[in-house]
Amino acid sequence: MNGKKSNPLVKGALILTIAGVLSKILSAGYRIPLQNITGDIGFYIYQQVYPILGMAMMLALYGFPSAISKLGADIQAKGENVSFRHFYVPLFFILLTINGIIFIILFSSAEILATYIGDEQLYPIYQLTAFVFLLVPFLALLRGGFQASGDMHPTAISQIGEQLIRVSIIICAAVYISFYGMDLYMVGYAAIYASFAGGIVASIILIWFWFKKKPTYHIGGSLVPWKPYIKTVFIFGMVASLNHMILLLIQVVDVFTLVPSLVEYGYTQEQAKKWKGIFDRGYPLVQFGTVLGSSFSLAIIPTLSKQKSNKNVHILSDLQSAIRMSFYIASGAMIGLIVIFPEVNILLFQDDYGTTSLQILACSILLSSLTITSVTILQGIGDVKKSAFLIGIALLLKWYLNVFLVSHWGITGSALATIFSLLALCILAIYILKRKLPLFSLFKSIHWQAFFMASISMIVFLLGMKWILPATITLSRLSLLMMTLFIVVIGGSLYLFILIRCHAFTKQEISVLPFSDKLSRWMKGEHRDE
Incomplete structure (x- = not known):
């Protein structure tokens, strides 16, 4: 009986993993032609907006839907029906409140952010970016509802559809802006409109699945358990999703600190923007390598939850297998990219600027892959808050090192700051994993x-x-x-x-x-x- 129940769970996780890999390949790949079309300045503008948009997408795709599906699965496990009035309506209200607060903070502080970054032309772009978070409650609730019933197909298909529309609009807009010689800051607006369009298309796909399947929800129900709902949505939804945002959050630190630090290094404002764009070339390649190295970790959590409840003796072997595969695949991608980066830089970005710094940044492929896999395991065995605390430490370290190292070594300093912060996070995550599972050993298993x-x-x-x-x-x-x-x-x-x-x-x-x-x-x- 257990085996029959676990098959749909594993199959569903595999579907989400495949969709996630395809989506991330699209996300990494389109930024290369974007840089070719708009140049390093246009790419800089896009990269000043993308991490914030990416965080909204991660919350709508991984964080909140996971929390909703967990709550729904817990209710059904008790033999109770999921109530529309006492489950979906209050959860939507909670999601709307959380994302509404994010919207207000980002919208009201847009001018301060743009001034701090040193580029006041980003002020209206950041204000517009805030509206993307208002789409999150709709997407998250629909995806979480399907996942609660064990159906991962709507989430996977909506994710691919969202990315295809978003990528197509961004590239078409970049060609239009470049062809007609428009202000390159229009790239930032195009990124936001593309995210809106992608979110709307994803919503249409999810609604279509909803009408097609005609799910029936129980109308009644007991009193709304507000405290468990809020706690699960916030902790499991927001905090646990930080795992999927590690590289995005690293880029957010660069958004705030890199240009001011490059100006302090000795560049003019325009030169600093250009070199920020050059440094950002490395992230699509790092993201692609990290996808290869950590994609298996996305399928671990549901398996871990089942094995944890059953006290399965094979859990240690499965964990070591996951992290060992991440090590082998990510190491190969990292080493290969470092060796051929001079050719890759010219091939993809048409010149060899920043090659040495980007070769250093390529080392983050291995570190981010091991980190994502390790933190996923920690979350799977119940250490959600601790893993979030570790990520917070790594971001503070990245921020401090960026300010200190970039002012002395330029973008090489930012590459080193990324490596050191990810290294610290990786060591801490593996150390805690070792304490939780004393028989676990990464180095002995390789x-x-x-x-x-x-x-x-x-x-x-x-x-x-x-x-x-x-x-x-x-x-x-x-x-x-x-x-x-x-x-x-x-x-x-x-x-x-x-x-x-x-x-x-x-x-x-x-x-x-x-x-x-x-x-x-x-x-x-x-x-x-x-």
Whole structure:
């Protein structure tokens, strides 16, 4: 019976994971043509708005829907019906109150924020950004309602639809602004309108599913348990969603501190904006690598909740497996990107500005992947408040280091500040995880010989191909694209092949990877040799 019940749960988590990966790939990918079209200044303007918009999207996608689905699942577990009047109406009121407060704070402080950042032209853009939070209650309630009944499809499809509309509008607007020579600050307005349009499309998709399924909700019910509702929505909804916002929050710190610190470093205001845009080139690539390294962690929480209640003895093995896979995949993405970043910078962004600083920033792929996976595990075993406290410490450290290091070393200082803050967060999260689960050990679970063999082989291959193939400056952009894709695919395959042949992965871990049937043959071949 338990096995039959768990299958829809795992399947639903997998659907959300796949949708999340596709959505994040879209989110990372469109910013590259955006930079190409609008330049570093246009990209700077967009990146001054994007982290705030991203936080609204995360609350509407992960935080609040998770809280609503948890409350609904708890009610149904007691054998009671979900009441429309005493469940959905009060939850909507709570969501509207929380997001209304965020709206008021952001709208009223927009001028102060723009002045502090040193760019008063962002003032009306920040005011408009505040309105996006008013869409959150509608999206979160609809998604949470479906998830409470175990149906993840509406959330997944609405997420993809929202991103497709948002990305399409932003790129089209960027082309229009560039073609007609309009003020580049229109990019900021375009980002907000695109978020509105994406949210409206997501709402239409969710409403369509609602009418299609015609769910019936119990009208009556007991008195509204306001205290548990508010506590769950705030703690599980807002605090737990911080895990999905780690990279966004890091970028928020850059929004407030980087330009003023670059001016203190010695740049003019316009130069500081340009170098902020150059530094922001690294985040789409870091985000893409982090998606590869941490996507499995999204499926952990429902499994953990079930295993925790059943006191499943396999929980430790599953946790170590998740974090070990994050380490291997994120490490490969990080090492490969660092080696070929000079070519990637020219290929994607048309020049090599900031290459060294962005190579340092690339190290955050591994740290953010391990951190997200570790914090997800902590939240899954009940340490929600503690994980939020750790994230707060990391952000304060990032803020302090940005102010101190950027004024001395420019954007290299900001890259180092990101690395140090994520490193501190990662160490603290793993330390607490070790205290909660004494038998847990990250370093002992990693097959170090296989990892070093795979890493060194990939580095040698990438460097060798860069030496053999023509110099970057002599290649057209299309030729550089073909060359980069070739060495990335072959280098990544070589890395993965050696890991598998040297038994870095178990058969169960390989089974969740793409093309698992073909990959498992590499492992079987090694077994036959033995």
